[in-house]
Amino acid sequence: MTIFETPRFSLPLLAAGQAHKELFHNEALLLLDFLVHPVVQAIVDDPQILVPEAGQCWLVGPSAVAEWSGKDKQIAGWSSGGWHFIKPQETMKIMVLEAQQLAIYKNDAWQFVDGVNAPTGGEKIDQEARSAIDSILEILRIVAILPRIP
Numbered sequence: 001m002t003i004f005e006t007p008r009f010s011l012p013l014l015a016a017g018q019a020h021k022e023l024f025h026n027e028a029l030l031l032l033d034f035l036v037h038p039v040v041q042a043i044v045d046d047p048q049i050l051v052p053e054a055g056q057c058w059l060v061g062p063s064a065v066a067e068w069s070g071k072d073k074q075i076a077g078w079s080s081g082g083w084h085f086i087k088p089q090e091t092m093k094i095m096v097l098e099a100q101q102l103a104i105y106k107n108d109a110w111q112f113v114d115g116v117n118a119p120t121g122g123e124k125i126d127q128e129a130r131s132a133i134d135s136i137l138e139i140l141r142i143v144a145i146l147p148r149i150p
Contacts, residue, residue: 027084034077042096
């Protein structure tokens with residue numbers, strides 16, 4: 001039997017002679033829209049507490065209920081047609097807006113990137129080296145590789 005979906009993200013594929021191809025094509029585009037530069041609002045277990053807008057996504061928490069039950073660790077995206085779920089792939093990265101942190105999917109779990117503190121103290125202080133390190137850290141925070149430390 002032929003499988004009509006992509007192997008990594010289960011995007012629907014078209015088949016010769018298939019009826020209503022536009023539905024499958026639109027579903028694939030919708031899932032791609034969620035996947036390109038993935039951003040989630042927060043980690044949530046209960047979708048019933050949300051008032052989602054089209055295009056918004058959430059990371060399904062470990063104690064998911066209702067229509068999210070059994071979808072833990074997946075990205076849940078909302079559209080006018082309801083919820084769509086995306087299974088994460090190893091090394092996939094997402095930005096979690098509520099936490100203002102980058103999360104990476106590794107070893108079957110979402111792992112948050114910890115902040116890195118600028119150097120302080122020490123017996124001998126090299127101001128030029130510290131200035132360079134501070135510049136590097138700031139650039140990594142601007143491009144959202146490292147979170148900001150409050």
